Amino acid sequence: MPKDSGIGASPKRREDVRFLTGAGNYTDDINVAGQAYVHFLRSDVAHARIKGIDTSAAAGMPGVVKIFTGADFEGVGGLPCGWQVTDRHGEPMQEPPHPILAQGKVRHVGDPIAAVVADTYEQARDAAEAIEVDLEELPAIVDMKAALADGAPKLHDDLTSNLCYDWVLGETDDAVVQKAFDEADHVTTLELTNQRLVANPMEPRVAVGEYKRGTDEYTLYTTSQNPHVIRLLMCAFVLGLPEHKVRVVAPDVGGGFGTKIFHYAEEAFCTFAAKACNRPVKWTASRTEAFMSDAQGRDHVTKIELAMDKDNNFTALRTNTLANMGAYLSTFSSSVPTWLHGTLMAGNYKTPCIQVNVKAVFTSTVPVDAYRGAGRPEATFQIERVIDKAARERGVDPIKLRRQNFITEFPYDTPVALTYDTGDYNGTMDKLEAAADIAGFAARRAESEKNGKLRGLGINCYIEACGIAPSNIVGMLGARAGLYDAATVRVNATGSISVMVGAHSHGQGHETAFPQVVAEMIGIDESQVEIVHGDTSKIPFGMGTYGSRSLAVCGSAMVRATEKVINKAKKIAAHLMEASEADIELKDGMFSVAGTDKSVAWGDVTLTAYVPHNFPLEEIEPGLEETAFYDPANFTYPAGAYACEVEVDPETGKVTIERFAAADDFGNIINPMIVDGQVHGGIGQGIGQALLEGCVYDENGQLLSGSYMDYAMPRADDVPFYTVDHSSQTPCTHNPLGVKGCGEAGAIGSPPAVVNAVIDALQSGGKNVTHIDMPLSPGRVWAAMNG
Amino acid sequence: MPQVSMTVNGKATSGDVEGRTLLSAYLRDHLGMTGTHVGCDTSQCGACVVHVNGEAVKSCTMFAAEADGATVDTIEGQANADGSLNVIQQAFQDHHGLQCGFCTPGMVMSAAALLKENPKPTEQEVRDYLEGNLCRCTGYHNIVKAILAASGQDVGAIAAE
Ligand code: FES
Ligand code: FES
Numbered sequence: 001m002p003k004d005s006g007i008g009a010s011p012k013r014r015e016d017v018r019f020l021t022g023a024g025n026y027t028d029d030i031n032v033a034g035q036a037y038v039h040f041l042r043s044d045v046a047h048a049r050i051k052g053i054d055t056s057a058a059a060g061m062p063g064v065v066k067i068f069t070g071a072d073f074e075g076v077g078g079l080p081c082g083w084q085v086t087d088r089h090g091e092p093m094q095e096p097p098h099p100i101l102a103q104g105k106v107r108h109v110g111d112p113i114a115a116v117v118a119d120t121y122e123q124a125r126d127a128a129e130a131i132e133v134d135l136e137e138l139p140a141i142v143d144m145k146a147a148l149a150d151g152a153p154k155l156h157d158d159l160t161s162n163l164c165y166d167w168v169l170g171e172t173d174d175a176v177v178q179k180a181f182d183e184a185d186h187v188t189t190l191e192l193t194n195q196r197l198v199a200n201p202m203e204p205r206v207a208v209g210e211y212k213r214g215t216d217e218y219t220l221y222t223t224s225q226n227p228h229v230i231r232l233l234m235c236a237f238v239l240g241l242p243e244h245k246v247r248v249v250a251p252d253v254g255g256g257f258g259t260k261i262f263h264y265a266e267e268a269f270c271t272f273a274a275k276a277c278n279r280p281v282k283w284t285a286s287r288t289e290a291f292m293s294d295a296q297g298r299d300h301v302t303k304i305e306l307a308m309d310k311d312n313n314f315t316a317l318r319t320n321t322l323a324n325m326g327a328y329l330s331t332f333s334s335s336v337p338t339w340l341h342g343t344l345m346a347g348n349y350k351t352p353c354i355q356v357n358v359k360a361v362f363t364s365t366v367p368v369d370a371y372r373g374a375g376r377p378e379a380t381f382q383i384e385r386v387i388d389k390a391a392r393e394r395g396v397d398p399i400k401l402r403r404q405n406f407i408t409e410f411p412y413d414t415p416v417a418l419t420y421d422t423g424d425y426n427g428t429m430d431k432l433e434a435a436a437d438i439a440g441f442a443a444r445r446a447e448s449e450k451n452g453k454l455r456g457l458g459i460n461c462y463i464e465a466c467g468i469a470p471s472n473i474v475g476m477l478g479a480r481a482g483l484y485d486a487a488t489v490r491v492n493a494t495g496s497i498s499v500m501v502g503a504h505s506h507g508q509g510h511e512t513a514f515p516q517v518v519a520e521m522i523g524i525d526e527s528q529v530e531i532v533h534g535d536t537s538k539i540p541f542g543m544g545t546y547g548s549r550s551l552a553v554c555g556s557a558m559v560r561a562t563e564k565v566i567n568k569a570k571k572i573a574a575h576l577m578e579a580s581e582a583d584i585e586l587k588d589g590m591f592s593v594a595g596t597d598k599s600v601a602w603g604d605v606t607l608t609a610y611v612p613h614n615f616p617l618e619e620i621e622p623g624l625e626e627t628a629f630y631d632p633a634n635f636t637y638p639a640g641a642y643a644c645e646v647e648v649d650p651e652t653g654k655v656t657i658e659r660f661a662a663a664d665d666f667g668n669i670i671n672p673m674i675v676d677g678q679v680h681g682g683i684g685q686g687i688g689q690a691l692l693e694g695c696v697y698d699e700n701g702q703l704l705s706g707s708y709m710d711y712a713m714p715r716a717d718d719v720p721f722y723t724v725d726h727s728s729q730t731p732c733t734h735n736p737l738g739v740k741g742c743g744e745a746g747a748i749g750s751p752p753a754v755v756n757a758v759i760d761a762l763q764s765g766g767k768n769v770t771h772i773d774m775p776l777s778p779g780r781v782w783a784a785m786n787g
Numbered sequence: 788m789p790q791v792s793m794t795v796n797g798k799a800t801s802g803d804v805e806g807r808t809l810l811s812a813y814l815r816d817h818l819g820m821t822g823t824h825v826g827c828d829t830s831q832c833g834a835c836v837v838h839v840n841g842e843a844v845k846s847c848t849m850f851a852a853e854a855d856g857a858t859v860d861t862i863e864g865q866a867n868a869d870g871s872l873n874v875i876q877q878a879f880q881d882h883h884g885l886q887c888g889f890c891t892p893g894m895v896m897s898a899a900a901l902l903k904e905n906p907k908p909t910e911q912e913v914r915d916y917l918e919g920n921l922c923r924c925t926g927y928h929n930i931v932k933a934i935l936a937a938s939g940q941d942v943g944a945i946a947a948e
Contacts, residue, residue, distance in 0.1 A: 019888025022822015254889025684926025
C-alpha cells in the first residue's frame with residue numbers, strides 16, 4: 001500500500017492551487033509604485049569596436065528618465081566567474097572582464113550597449129531607437145577551431161588568444177595512454193557534436209530594482225534559482241554594496257534549468273539604476289531578448305576513442321573536446337566542461353585508463369553555461385554513443401557489452417577523480433529490461449516493418465554527480481564559493497513550523513515534499529509545516545537549487561535542524577514529565593517516558609518553549625528554533641538505464657518516438673509523484689535535444705535561431721507517454737535521507753538512447769550509418785540514409 | 788487614448804489604452820490580473836491563452852481594442868463558485884500536470900476549449916490540440932494525462948506511477 005503522508009507518499013502539491021487559479025506571484029507580476037522601465041539597446045553585430053555613442057537625441061524624448069552607457073559603469077566591477085580552472089600547465093584560465101554595459105567593444109549579438117530608463121516601457125524602447133552607435137565591425141569569431149588558429153582575430157584584446165584554458169584530467173602522461181591504445185585489440189573512434197541549446201524556461205527573465213533613500217536599502221526582485229548567490233556576487237564583485245543593505249527576492253519562478261543560476265548584467269543594472277534614478281526600475285525580457293542574453297548550454301565538439309581487449313573489456317578511453325564559452329565567462333561556465341564533464345567520463349564502467357582533454361574557447365556568441373545536466377549530458381552522450389558503435393563493430397549485444405564492463409563493487413574510485421559511493425547498475429538494467437519490454441521488441445519491429453517503417457531500439461546508461469557539492473573538494477578544484485546549504489526550523493508556540501530553506505523551488509515542488517520529511521520526523525500532520533524560500537531577508541544563507549542538490553544538500557540541513565529541534569524539545573518534555581531526557585521517546589507527535597504511561601503532546605512542549613513558566617531556564621534557552629548548515633561529504637551518484645524505440649520513415653527521414661522507458665536509481669525517494677514528474681520533464685528536454693533543438697549562428701555570428709519560429713521546442717505531439725521506474729534503490733551512503741537527486745537525470749540519460757535507436761533503425765534497414773549529429777531532423781536523417 | 792470596455796470573468800471593466808496595447812497587457816497591466824502569462828513575442832507559447840466570447844485566443848495576438856465589448860474569461864475565473872478547483876484544474880493537481888506553473892494558465896484555458904469542442908478526445912487529439920502550448924517542465928506526460936482524466940476517461944493504465 002502506498003503511504004498517504006510522510007516520506008514515500010505522493011500528496012498533491014500544495015503550490016498547485018495558486019498556480020492553477022492565476023494567483024502565483026512571478027517576478028513580472030510584481031510592480032512597485034513609481035517604477036520606471038528599462039530597455040537595453042543591444043548589439044546587432046557579433047564583434048565590433050564602439051567608436052562613439054550619441055544619446056543626445058534620445059535623452060530628449062518623451063518620458064526618458066536617464067540613459068546609461070558603459071561609461072557609467074567604469075568604477076564598477078564586472079560580472080564575475082565563480083570557478084577558476086587551472087590548465088594542464090598549472091596556469092590559471094584566461095579570464096576577461098565582463099562589463100555590465102559594453103566598454104570599448106561588443107562581443108556577441110545581444111551584448112548590451114546602452115540602457116534607457118523611461119516612464120513607460122514603450123517610451124524606453126522608442127528612445128533606444130534614437131541612440132546612435134558608431135560601430136567599427138570586426139571579424140566574427142564563430143567556429144572554435146578557427147578561433148584557435150594562429151593569427152585568428154582576438155575577441156578580447158588583452159588576452160593572449162581565444163583559448164580560455166587547455167585542461168587535462170585522468171592520466172596526464174600521453175605516452176601511458178597511447179600505450180594502452182597501442183596494445184588494444186580494437187579501438188572505436190567517434191567524432192561528435194553536442195549542439196548548443198537554449199534552456200528556455202517558459203518564464204523569461206525579469207528584474208525589478210528598488211532603492212530606499214531613507215534607509216539606504218536595496219531590494220532586487222529577480223527570476224533566480226539562488227537569491228543568496230546573486231546577492232553575494234552582485235554586492236561583493238559588481239556593485240560594491242554591503243550585503244546587509246541588499247535584499248534579493250526570487251518569488252515564484254517559472255522554470256530555471258540552470259539558466260537562472262547565473263548573475264546577469266540586468267540584475268546589477270536594475271539595482272544600480274534604482275539608486276541612480278531614485279526610482280524603482282523594472283526590466284522584463286522579451287523572448288527575443290532571452291535568446292540573445294540568457295546563458296546557453298552544451299556546445300561541445302569531441303573526438304572520443306575507446307580501446308578494448310580481445311574479450312571486449314574496456315581498457316582505455318581518450319577524449320579531446322572543444323568547449324564553447326561564448327564571449328564572456330558566465331558564472332559557472334568554466335566548471336561545466338571540466339569538473340562537471342571530465343569527471344564523469346568513467347560513466348558506469350571500470351575502464352582503467354582515461355584521459356580527458358578540454359580546450360575552452362572564446363567566440364563571439366552568447367555566453368555558454370550550465371543547462372540541465374551541465375557537462376554530464378555531454379559526457380554521457382560521448383560514452384554511450386561510442387559504446388554503441390563499439391558493440392556494432394564487435395557484433396555484440398549492446399546491453400551485454402555494457403553489463404560486462406559495469407562497475408560492480410563500491411565504493412569505487414574512478415580514474416577521473418570521483419568516488420562512487422554506491423550503485424547497482426546490473427539491477428537497474430534488469431528493471432529497464434522489464435520496464436521497456438525489451439523482449440517484445442523483435443515483434444514490434446516486425447510490425448513496423450510491415451507498415452514500411454524502420455524500427456530501432458536504443459539503450460544507454462548514465463551516471464551523474466549530484467548533490468553539489470563538498471565545499472573543501474570544490475574549493476581545491478577552483479570553486480570560488482562553498483556549496484553547502486542551510487535550513488532554519490522555526491517552531492511556533494502553537495506547534496506549527498516554518499522551515500526557511502536555502503534551496504529554491506521553481507517547479508520542483510519543495511513546498512510539498514520538504515514538509516513530508518519534517519512532519520514524519522516529528523509525527524505531525526504535513527499541513528502544520530510550511531516552507532519559506534526565495535527571500536534573503538527571510539532565509540539563512542543557502543546556495544540555492546541546481547545540480548540536483550535541493551534535497552540531498554538542503555534537505556540534509558533541514559533534517560539536521562529538525563534533529564536539533566527534537567533534541568531540545570525532548571529536554572523540555574523531560575522537564576515537564578520530571579523524567580530523564582534519555583528516557584524520552586517521540587512518536588506520532590507525542591513525547592513519552594519509556595516504560596511508563598506518561599506523555600506530553602508536541603503542542604504542549606512547543607507552547608512551553610514560548611511560555612516558559614515551568615521550564616529548565618538554567619539549562620536551556622526558551623524558544624524552539626534551530627538552524628543547520630550542511631556540507632556534503634561527497635557528491636551523490638544517481639544512475640540509470642534508458643531505452644528508446646523509434647520508427648523512422650524511410651521516405652522522409654522523420655523520426656517518431658514510439659516508446660521511452662527509464663529506470664533510475666535515485667536512492668531513497670520522498671515523493672514518487674514529483675520524482676516521476678522530474679524524470680518526465682528531463683526526458684522531454686532530452687528528446688528535444690536529440691530530435692529538434694539547436695541554437696545556430698551563421699558565419700557572421702548572427703543568431704539564426706532567435707525565436708520559437710526558428711528554435712524548435714518539443715511540443716506535446718513530439719513525445720509519447722514515458723515509462724518511469726525508480727524501484728532500483730541503493731541509498732546514498734553519506735547523507736541522512738539516503739537521497740541522490742533526480743532533477744537532471746532525464747535530460748542526461750535520454751539523448752543517447754534516442755540517437756542509438758535511430759542508428760539501430762537505419763542499420764536494420766541496411767543503411768551503413770554509424771552516427772548523425774543532433775538534432776536528428778528529418779533532413780539530416782534522410783541525408784544520412786541517402787548519402 | 789481610446790477607451791475599451793469588456794466583461795472579464797463576469798465583471799465589467801474599462802480602461803484607456805494605446806492602440807498598440809495587447810489584450811494580454813490590458814489584463815496584466817491595466818487590470819492587474821497577472822494570472823495570464825506572457826512567454827514569447829511570436830505567438831507560439833500559449834502561456835497567454837484566454838477565452839474571448841467563448842473561443843480560445845492567444846491574448847498576445849490581439850489588441851485590447853479588438854476585444855472592446857467582448858466577454859473575456861481568464862484563469863482567475865475558472866474555479867468553481869465556492870472557490871474549489873474546477874474539474875480541469877483538479878485533474879491537473881491530481882495528476883501533477885504542472886511544475887513551475889508558468890505555462891499552466893494557458894494549458895488550463897486551452898484544455899477547457901478542447902473539452903468543450905471534443906468532450907472525449909483521444910490521446911492523439913489532446914497532443915495535437917496542444918500544438919500551440921509549450922511546457923518546458925513536464926515533458927507533457929502529466930498534462931495529457933490530466934486532460935484525459937478531466938474528460939472522464941480512465942487514465943489508470945497510462946504508464947508511470
Ligand atoms: S505569449 Fe507566447 S503565445 Fe502569447
Ligand atoms: S509547468 Fe513549467 S512550463 Fe509548464
